[in-house]
Amino acid sequence: MTQPKGIYVLAEINDSQNPTSLTLELLGLGKKLASDMGTTLGAVILGSDITAAAQSVSRCGTDEVLVLDDPVLGTYDPEVFCEVLGGLLKSRLPLILLSGHTSMGQDLLPRLACELEAALVTDCVGLRAEGGEILFTRPVYGGNALATQKARTETVMATVRARVGDAPAAAETAGVVTRVQAAPVAASRLEFKGREVMVFKECPLEEAPVVVSGGRGIGGEEGFAQLRELAGLLGGAVGASRPPVDSGWAPTTCQVGITGKVVAPDIYVAVALSGSTQHLSGMGESGKIVAVNKDPDAYIFKVSDYGVVGDWKQVIPAFTTALREIIQE
Amino acid sequence: MAVDIIVCAKQVPDPEGPPSSFEVNEAERRVTARGIPPVINPFDENALETAIRIKEATGAAITLLSLGKGLSRAVILKAVAAGADSSLLVEDDAFDAALLDSFTTAHLLAGAISKAGPYDLILCGRQAADTNAGMVGLILAQFLGVPAITLAQKVEVSEGRVVVERVLPDGYEVVEAPLPALVTVSGEVGDLRYPSLQAIKAAKGFPQTALGRADLDLNLPALARLETVALAIPSRERRCALVEGDTLQEAGRKLALLLRQEKVL
Ligand SMILES: Cc1cc2nc3c(=O)[nH]c(=O)nc-3n(C[C@H](O)[C@H](O)[C@H](O)COP(=O)(O)OP(=O)(O)OC[C@H]3O[C@@H](n4cnc5c(N)ncnc54)[C@H](O)[C@@H]3O)c2cc1C
Ligand SMILES: Nc1ncnc2c1ncn2[C@@H]1O[C@H](COP(=O)(O)O)[C@@H](O)[C@H]1O
Numbered sequence: 031m032t033q034p035k036g037i038y039v040l041a042e043i044n045d046s047q048n049p050t051s052l053t054l055e056l057l058g059l060g061k062k063l064a065s066d067m068g069t070t071l072g073a074v075i076l077g078s079d080i081t082a083a084a085q086s087v088s089r090c091g092t093d094e095v096l097v098l099d100d101p102v103l104g105t106y107d108p109e110v111f112c113e114v115l116g117g118l119l120k121s122r123l124p125l126i127l128l129s130g131h132t133s134m135g136q137d138l139l140p141r142l143a144c145e146l147e148a149a150l151v152t153d154c155v156g157l158r159a160e161g162g163e164i165l166f167t168r169p170v171y172g173g174n175a176l177a178t179q180k181a182r183t184e185t186v187m188a189t190v191r192a193r194v195g196d197a198p199a200a201a202e203t204a205g206v207v208t209r210v211q212a213a214p215v216a217a218s219r220l221e222f223k224g225r226e227v228m229v230f231k232e233c234p235l236e237e238a239p240v241v242v243s244g245g246r247g248i249g250g251e252e253g254f255a256q257l258r259e260l261a262g263l264l265g266g267a268v269g270a271s272r273p274p275v276d277s278g279w280a281p282t283t284c285q286v287g288i289t290g291k292v293v294a295p296d297i298y299v300a301v302a303l304s305g306s307t308q309h310l311s312g313m314g315e316s317g318k319i320v321a322v323n324k325d326p327d328a329y330i331f332k333v334s335d336y337g338v339v340g341d342w343k344q345v346i347p348a349f350t351t352a353l354r355e356i357i358q359e
Numbered sequence: 360m361a362v363d364i365i366v367c368a369k370q371v372p373d374p375e376g377p378p379s380s381f382e383v384n385e386a387e388r389r390v391t392a393r394g395i396p397p398v399i400n401p402f403d404e405n406a407l408e409t410a411i412r413i414k415e416a417t418g419a420a421i422t423l424l425s426l427g428k429g430l431s432r433a434v435i436l437k438a439v440a441a442g443a444d445s446s447l448l449v450e451d452d453a454f455d456a457a458l459l460d461s462f463t464t465a466h467l468l469a470g471a472i473s474k475a476g477p478y479d480l481i482l483c484g485r486q487a488a489d490t491n492a493g494m495v496g497l498i499l500a501q502f503l504g505v506p507a508i509t510l511a512q513k514v515e516v517s518e519g520r521v522v523v524e525r526v527l528p529d530g531y532e533v534v535e536a537p538l539p540a541l542v543t544v545s546g547e548v549g550d551l552r553y554p555s556l557q558a559i560k561a562a563k564g565f566p567q568t569a570l571g572r573a574d575l576d577l578n579l580p581a582l583a584r585l586e587t588v589a590l591a592i593p594s595r596e597r598r599c600a601l602v603e604g605d606t607l608q609e610a611g612r613k614l615a616l617l618l619r620q621e622k623v624l
Contacts, residue, residue: 140493282526339603
């Protein structure tokens, strides 16, 4: 194997052929780490028909963009992606490979780490260079502690959460785009038999400036309709802790927390949820946190900026009406 | 066709315990649980429930595999009684969760599995509540050379294949693999059933294999790829301004006004 060199970001693109916001954050983060460590920043992008996407990634502060553009990479098959990417990275061994802690990142990087005999740190909430090494911070014990870890291998990979890095400023010069021919792959042992996806009209949770979340104490679907009304008024989205999702009062896509989405809106309104560490892990970085809970000792009050102790069924309608009046003024 | 299923089940301090019960020892870089019992990692309970459903549908022999230090027999027994047929406990003081990284754990589990004999399906949880890593299942599959499918919300076995509904951010996809294979299970599967007292009594007589460090003959320190250099308590407490009123309606109104006044809204 070659001497490891450079920091690479595994870029993911959205439907409009642009890098996802998390990819941009990783490129910003990678740029900073690369300059701290005196090395280069590259990106790797896999897919089918991705010329435009590769161009836009090249304008995000990268020195080089490696493009694997092949019809077999049109949809994600972990065995194919691992083999193709593993093949490429063996010849261009990075010091660090960063991926988003996304559906693909979580599924692909452990496989790739085995392929390259690299260390892997998942779900990072902080990365910094210190004394020529990279230190990774991540929550453990459901967010009750934060561990700082470092690799014992030369190459290290990480999946990074949303909002850890900042998107880079537009670069003056674009990086070099290198198209790499994907080596022919062995047949995947996996067979994909179709998918069922839901289409959401609401504002995506991760991008909403206001999130109104309900917990177990909401008690049912009707309650969530009330929260939706409040969120709509504030131009925000509805979130939930896990119990409402498990009970089917709110869709799975609403779950905030360590096994749900990570959000950091300007305002997070937590209604009838207790503030478990698993939930806080997904919203603790919000600008202002507002809690409504009938239990004065609920932990959520310890981590909130504003609160009302009481039954949400009485507090929230009055709060919503007053807000509507304020907004109309 | 009955299949042999191994369910990898880790013991962790009850993740639903209050934050105060997780004592963070910064100097020793370890978390000590105070006053809360060990439990089977919740996603591993989902994996066990999945195995039991396969057993009901097509027949299966289920082995519960747990690796650790000072494993609670009561916790294992209750899990086995829910519907497993035997247990394989891999225990040693060196298998302390605070000391093992994901690669070491996967090596040890692979070693234990190779001693346990043939299998068709390995089920893991999507992630452990203590490490929060979501790595061991996939690494184990790579070490064993079997295909892996993550994040199952439904698992079926038929004609030598496993059919999985795999959770996606906006829905699910259906993925199949030939057996033997490894699948990691998500919470969508549903809770593990409770065993009856009778079943718990009966499970005491089920076959139990115990392995120690010597049986696995692995050079532990050489396997680790990660090192924990610091452990800290996250700082997230804030000062909460509590809004009161003669009635809760009034408190709700005052909250809106306060947020306006402080330019939060
Ligand atoms: C491995 C693992 C991963 C997890 N991942 C997540 C995750 O990603 N996200 C997540 O949220 N959870 C997650 N959980 C679950 C988590 O541990 C908690 O169980 C969950 O967050 C609790 O949800 P809750 O606060 O809504 O419910 P509870 O803790 O039951 O709290 C309900 C609250 O509502 C209040 N209440 C009840 N009625 C009213 C009323 N009428 N008016 C006002 N207040 C009222 C009560 O006082 C109470 O404080 C995970 C757990 C595990 C083990
Ligand atoms: N010590 C262990 N004993 C048994 N299974 C384990 C152990 N550690 C991890 N696993 C399995 O691997 C999964 C993922 O663990 P992790 O990668 O630590 O999040 C768990 O849900 C278990 O199914």
